[in-house]
Amino acid sequence: MAYLAEIPYGCYWSTPFAKWMGSLARLHSIEFAAHVAKAELARRDIPAGMFDFGVLGTSVPQKHCFYGAPWLMGMIGAPQAGGPAVSQACATGVRCLLTAATEIQAGLATLALSATCDRTSNGPHLYYPDPGGAGGTGTAEDWVMQNFSYDPFTAKSMLATAENVAARYKVDTRRQHEVVLRREEQYAAALADDCAFLKRFMTLPFEVPTPNFRKTAAVMAADEGVTRSTPEGLAALKPVMEGGTVTFGGQTHPADGNACLIVATPGKARELSRDPKIRVRLMGFGLERVEPAFMPRATVPAAKRALEQAGIGIDKVKAVKLHNPFTVNDIVFAEETGTKIANLNNFGSSLVWGHPQAPMGTRSVIELIEELVIRGGGYGLFSGCAAGDTAMAVVILVDERPA
Template identity: 60%
Template sequence: MAHIVPGSGWSTPFVRWQGAFAELHSLEFAAWTAQRALARREIPLDALDFGVLGFTVPQKGSFYGLPFVTGTMGAAHIAGPSVMQACATSARCLALAAEEVASGRAGAALVLAADRVSNGPHIYYPSPGGPGGTGRAEDWVLDNFAGDPFARVAMVETAENVARKHGVTREEQDDVTLMRYHQYADAIAEDRAFHRRFMDLPFEAPDPRFRKVMGEIEGDAGVQPANEDKLRSLRPVIEGGTVTYGGQTHPADGNAGLVVADRERARELAPDARYDIALLGFGQARVEPAYMPEAPVPASRAALDAAGLSIGDIDAVKSHNPFAVNDIVFARETGFPLERMNNYGCSLVWGHPQGPTGLRAMIELIEELAARGGGRGLFQGCAAGDSAMAVVLEVTER
């Protein structure tokens, strides 16, 4: 069984796209953050012998993936794969690291996830055989937001399809959105006390050449305060629909990381010696085309089956919920109460840099369980292609 090293998890603040991180190369930024975060946690780079990198938006030189990042951060001895699985990237990275440790092929694995949705690449695909030799072009971020090339729908249409199928009303979506903003308020209370459990705040933001600190960021940037009257007055994104811009997440930039090892090695490296964090099960699922927000339900059931548990054994649930619809359907299908999900916030509120979104959510889940003295947690989240992944973990006091 693989364990997460207690206290090893970190995340940058998430910044709404075209904000303070918009000109930072996402992989070099991940290296900058990881080097500093591991030093603060007194985890030596030479203790790590494997790595996994997750990202979904290409950057210059990202062909070299994980070795590029570990070399840049001063750990050129670490090799490993790079993963791109849309919004399920973080869960897949964690699964790969866990498998490597459980098999004995790695002693301590670094898991990193990073993305910059801002200033996404504009790609030209040459086609000498095309009319006049003209190729094809793609705006990596915007074109893929706008349409699934297989299902032939925009992501917001998948939410409308699921809302229609399950009879989810606009009022229910607004209610859940307001609830999630109130839960996020708990995380930033008392000078961001919950976020300080895993964020190094105020966060020192580098210049685009990563040579010096340009300024400090107090926390997540671009989160709009909840205004019930404004939320309920918004028009649906699609005429005649139910999903508004208030009931869905916003693109963001950032990165996150943690370390996976076996139980004894995790205890040796742990910055926080009070807990053990076991990875109990992973699950993946895909549903019918154009119904993406349904996918976390079967993925969660698969993860629970792998762990030998039921939803009744779970103390806390954290979701990547790009739409409020996701949480409503999950609660209906599993029976887990809406109000017990996503304590301290979720991606619906703090944004979606894609690759690292799930990793931050899982770090928050661990901290929530640690704050309550331990327990079992479930992370679940949908991903492009009408798919999803889920992770079951357990935090126990030593």
């Protein structure tokens, strides 16, 4: 099926992503997202007063996050627009896109902002009171660190899910490292010609504001914390888990940043598009959950569900982007779908530029759109796994708008 909602071409943006405890570590993620959105809307001459809906995607709590999307929309100059806050770990970006599209499909909105942001750095340390505890003492949680390392349903870490999949599909360390080198080679294409690909949706050089947003604290040339691997360097790494296969080189790194997409009715999409001839349509979504502690393979059934809703097979897809916290994600997807692993994730992926959770999927969809435009249009697929052994996927179509 084709959803009514479209993404106006060029009406999206992403910050560079910064390594954990790097240049963006002190910025309140929601306030920072509003700061960036306000500037990017001004660059596109889009009045904030046009929005009648907003959805905020975030997975790491920040101060005052209770006020969610209405707070963010107010900060960008759109106090007339409300909406929900959504949290679905690394599937948050696709979930927000579907939420915005559904609101338009239902006739409840005409122009929506899907804003996603997270800061894994300096994550909150939460205390849960327990009057029934010994002496009235409660329990504490380090939101980021403990949830990375422990799924309360399976009692397994995310790394353990990658090892389970690697064992089932007989994926050794050498094969994982081959994919690492290919993904870094693809990301290098995004940096070519003075970051020409990134500059299609990212303002570079990027001025990092101070925490009060009154001055510039630093300038980022592009993504921060990207590793440059060599075959020799990867070969020297040992698996992180005893008896395992996944090394630090074969997995992503935590990061900070934000990314936004505008979703609109066809008429408003034509009006706002950087090129009115280019149409970006939403064709299908998918959500799936696999057996406990096998998270990386969830991208496969989610993608199949999205393709089924779009009414096409994988053979019709010109470009595929995957959330790949581990290289085993890409290997399993290629084996299960018959796609060529070397052709997945052109221009980069979360394996290379990092893992800020909520905005990761949004940036991936943005890059997918731009890749399809460069290649003359066609179907694109993004699928990303998430905590709880789930995944969400979306199929888009970039084509020429009828006269």
